[in-house]
Amino acid sequence: MPRKDKTSGFFRELAQAPCTAQERTDAAVKLIRETEAETRADLTAQLRAARIAHEGTGAVSAAPPAKAKTRG
Known part of the structure; x- marks a missing residue:
């Protein structure tokens, strides 16, 4: 089988x-x-750093997340 790379x-x-x-x-x-x-990796790193900084300051959202309503 011939080699695929043309350099040696x-x-x-x-x-x-x-x-x-x-x-x-x-x-x-x-x-x-x-x-x-x-670009995606850079944006992810920036968002992660911002989230960690936000969580590190002790900032909490005004309302807790709402639970999903169950159908009964």
């Missing part, structure tokens, strides 16, 4: 530029997904 030896770690339309599309999608994942 020391330079195997370097990524090659995509050459077909499918590879260019895949590379673009990968880049978009990575940037969106980083």
